[in-house]
Structure formats: structure tokens, C-alpha cells
Amino acid sequence: MALEVPPDRERFVPDASLSRTEMEELQRDLAEVARFEDDFEFDPERVGTTSGPLVAGVDQAFLTNEDPERVVSAVVVLRGDAVVERVHAVTTLSIPYTPGLLTFREGESILAALAELETDPDLLLFDGSGRIHFREAGLATHTGVLVDYPSVGVAKSLLCGDPREPVDELPEGARVAIEADGRMEGVEHGTVVGYAYQSRQYPDSKRINPLYISPGHRVAAGTAVDLVERSGGEYKLPEPTRLADAYADEVKREIQGRNR
Numbered sequence: 001m002a003l004e005v006p007p008d009r010e011r012f013v014p015d016a017s018l019s020r021t022e023m024e025e026l027q028r029d030l031a032e033v034a035r036f037e038d039d040f041e042f043d044p045e046r047v048g049t050t051s052g053p054l055v056a057g058v059d060q061a062f063l064t065n066e067d068p069e070r071v072v073s074a075v076v077v078l079r080g081d082a083v084v085e086r087v088h089a090v091t092t093l094s095i096p097y098t099p100g101l102l103t104f105r106e107g108e109s110i111l112a113a114l115a116e117l118e119t120d121p122d123l124l125l126f127d128g129s130g131r132i133h134f135r136e137a138g139l140a141t142h143t144g145v146l147v148d149y150p151s152v153g154v155a156k157s158l159l160c161g162d163p164r165e166p167v168d169e170l171p172e173g174a175r176v177a178i179e180a181d182g183r184m185e186g187v188e189h190g191t192v193v194g195y196a197y198q199s200r201q202y203p204d205s206k207r208i209n210p211l212y213i214s215p216g217h218r219v220a221a222g223t224a225v226d227l228v229e230r231s232g233g234e235y236k237l238p239e240p241t242r243l244a245d246a247y248a249d250e251v252k253r254e255i256q257g258r259n260r
Helices: 005-011 020-033 100-115 139-147 219-230 240-259
Strands: 055-063 068-080 083-091 123-126 150-156 175-179 191-195 211-217
Touching: 005 020, 005 139, 005 175, 020 055, 020 139, 055 240, 068 100, 068 240, 083 100, 100 139, 123 139, 123 240, 139 150, 139 211, 150 219, 175 211, 191 219, 211 219
Parallel strands: 055 123, 123 150
Antiparallel strands: 055 068, 068 083, 150 211, 175 191, 191 211
16 A cells, blocks of 8 residues: 555645745745644554554655656565665655745655655654754645644754753663744744654763654654654664665665666
């Protein structure tokens, strides 16, 4: 069962021909549709188990030094630690990178990859922000709303928002709430919009930075961190997005090898 955009969501499909003002307005409209509370049927405590829900990781790799520049979007679906399906799509990038407008650059490829799925995942994990975004419409929120699936953003850096406590040298497993700040539109200052989460840390050093977890769509902020923690593995990134990253790089190497 491929993940496709329902007819009532087609107005939110990224359109690179829009002006920046129009893109930002579309994000504001989309954020009003997004739901930042739990709305799913699977048992979150079974995520990461052999009989648990299907979790799909989504990540990209860029085919640089090409004209036009292209991107590989990869999706890896796991049940527990078993890979159930891997799919990908390669498309031309629509616009240059602009902070806050990532979905307009990479969204076409992500949607194309999701459309290749035969399985029906219960949860989508994205390498990117969700609600922690200037207009509450990061990559995980935008795409989650488009396909109307529970989704979570797993970012490596903080786009906006303020941590309630310092996030340097956090011990493994620590969580620090991220509050909305003056850079965020449409949300009351101080609202918890996500968490800094220290997924891994060296026992004798504090060199690993935390992940920044935020709800994309149909998931609450606290639940989003729980889901990422249960999707964990031996590395900093949750296993679904880590494997999606590796698969995207694998496809990239294959394409570049054929082009030599």
C-alpha cells in the first residue's frame, strides 16, 4: 500500500514555482491542519519489538556536482530490528536550500519514494524538524500532513526554540524541553514544541550533541521522544533513519558509479 497524498491534501503539495511569501503562507495554512497530539492506533510501547508496529525512516542523499542537482530519497521500514522494505526515488532538486523551506526543496523526492512502498507503515521518522520550525511546519510536519500519517522529526541541530535547561554535556537518556520562542509564529511563547534528547553519550566524555525531537503530525511532543527512544539501536540516530541514511548513500554510490 503506497503512501499517497489524499485529494483533500493536494493543496499542500510543495510547489517550487511559488514565491517565498506564498510558500510561507502555505506553511501557515498547513500548520493549522497539523495535529500535535497523539492520534494513532498502534501501541507505542511495542515500537522496536518483533511484533510491534512498522516504523519507516526517511532520509536523503545529494548527488552533488550535477547539473541539475538531484537528490536520492530513501525509505527503510522496520519491525523491531528487522528490515521489512527498502524503497527510494531520485528527483531533481526544485529550489536552492533555504532555511525553513526544506520541504519545497526535497518534498517531491520524498513523496515519490513513499509512493513506492508496498507496506503500510504505522509511523514515519524523518531526518529533519517537525513542529520545531518558524511556522510549525518542518519537513516531518509538512510531509506527515500531506500523507496524513503519524510522523516525528529527528533533527541534528536546533532550528528555533529555546531549551529550558542547558543541553551541553547531557547524560545518556536525558531530555530537555524546547519551548517556543519569538522566532516561531502561531504558537504561544513558552509552549513545549519538542525535546532535546541525548540518545547516546560516551562514558568518559561529553562530546555527543543531543538530537532535537519534535512532533510532525498526529503525535504529541512527549510521545515523539518515547517513540524515538524505542526505535533506538546502538547508535545516536534511531535505527530507521540511520538505515535510511545508509541506504540513500548506497543508492548514491551506485548512481555515481554508473556515471563514471
